[in-house]
């Protein structure tokens with residue numbers, strides 16, 4: 001098969017004829033999209049995403065050895081898995097040629113990450129091939145691995161085999177509220193219990209570097225069983241810009257671990273997680289995309305059992321192109337919730 005070196009730094013917005021870069025037909029834009037999408041970036045360029053300036057900006061210590069620091073730490077006080085995966089992919093990508101782009105990664109979270117110390121990333125150059133290049137990355141704290149990750153990079157190649165699922169039909173992000181706006185709405189309800197208020201205010205104080213607009217607003221305190229499926233629009237806070245697909249893949253790796261495992265619990269309103277953590281995470285990158293533009297994250301959980309749950313995610317560009325897919329298993333140990341609804 002003929003190899004074609006393309007410039008993957010090309011603009012996503014430069015796509016024409018309703019095809020993605022690989023020539024895959026994509027859903028035409030809806031009239032709403034045409035009117036709501038502005039050619040002007042949503043963020044001024046001086047408001048750079050903290051994901052780029054800090055979280056994924058690793059410090060080089062030696063050849064193939066990097067140090068990463070933390071930005072947002074979840075309430076569990078263990079490092080966010082997406083941050084570790086994103087940083088591991090940054091470290092891996094630093095040693096591959098300009099023409100190679102991440103196409104997949106496979107990781108195990110073997111120990112909880114400690115938010116009190118930085119993480120070291122040690123890269124092993126497993127193989128350099130003509131069209132595929134593989135890296136192994138160990139994320140280390142206190143002298144022990146917390147994550148082991150294999151990442152594979154591919155030089156773009158043409159193929160007549162091109163298909164993808166169709167993006168679910170959902171309202172555009174402009175018609176939906178952010179999580180913060182939804183919380184403010186809840187907080188304005190009369191007779192809201194004090195502990196519910198405190199819980200919601202804690203959520204507001206989170207400095208998560210991504211913005212989320214749920215397609216179906218979450219029931220913060222009233223719980224009904226739903227199918228194990230959720231959809232939300234997501235983008236990095238701040239400006240990243242087009243042109244650096246390697247970086248956008250690292251941001252997507254960060255984003256992809258967010259809220260995915262929670263899908264497992266949706267059919268069980270009478271149970272709350274007393275311990276949950278992602279055990280492994282795999283991801284495949286399919287097309288070019290911009291993580292500082294709204295993308296639809298479709299999360300499903302096809303299985304749960306034995307205190308574990310499987311969750312799968314699809315990240316869609318808003319023009320209907322499937323940008324990335326991921327899969328993860330997590331440990332989910334639950335307790336029965338007996339107290340009545342707080343609203």
Ligand SMILES: CCC(=O)SCCNC(=O)CCNC(=O)[C@H](O)C(C)(C)COP(=O)(O)OP(=O)(O)OC[C@H]1O[C@@H](n2cnc3c(N)ncnc32)[C@H](O)[C@@H]1OP(=O)(O)O
Pocket residue numbers: 078079080081082109110111112113257258259261275276277278279331333
């Ligand atoms: C958004 C999702 C995320 O970002 S999660 C963050 C990324 N993922 C991670 O940090 C996971 C990292 N990996 C790990 O921490 C370990 O591999 C884990 C999954 C904990 C290994 O589990 P395990 O071998 O059970 O660990 P452990 O013995 O240290 O126990 C941890 C806590 O679980 C408890 N535990 C243990 N076994 C049981 C059991 N059979 N039934 C009930 N509880 C059990 C332990 O007591 C311990 O609890 P505690 O932490 O002491 O409160």
